Amino acid sequence: MSDKSVYKVIFFNRSQVYEIFAKAIYQSEMYGFIEVEEFVFGERSNLVVDPGEEKLKSEFADVKRSYIPMQAIIRIDEVEKHGTSKVSDIKASENVATFPFQGGNAPKSDS
Template identity: 65%
Template sequence: MSESEPIYKVIFLNQNKVYELYAKAIYQSEMYGFIEVEDFVFGERSQMIVDPAEEKLKTEFSGVSRSYLPMHSVIRIDEVEKEGTGKIVDAVGGAGSNVTAFPLPSGARPISGDID
């Protein structure tokens, strides 16, 4: 690991999607049960090729200085040498998928993105 500022890859579950993003700062929040993520890092825009997946992630987090993630939604946090490409993928397990949604308590129902 170099002496420069560390970068963290944060993978978490949100509304049946798995988010992978990069940040420079992660803290245990004063709000019980939450992790604070701030100083988001997105790929360089000097490239000619634009990745639509990263653009969607960048748009969703534009204007966000700090995000509070519930601890139970965090899948993994890694300290990495440099940022990669952030992405959002479906968490619905199919053939070859290695992500499974966390079990809900009996009587609870998942919250869908559409509100009736």
């Protein structure tokens, strides 16, 4: 990974789609997770403040490293420079679904 690389990570989180930017991402030693480090947000010197980005900035303010489940990842892009981080609600009309998961609490079929 180059020091100048920036990654755009798009993932599901609580029925919302998060789009964040980070300088370091890699497969975690914890099976099934992607590690995201060195979050990148817009500069505070900008006159226009995006409330969505500010919400994300405060949510990840004290986070050194985030572990995102692989099945929550929609897409990871390496980009030239970071954009605006944002959170979007999933609309009923959008064709977006998470990877099927059957955990220990899922009902079992009789077939």
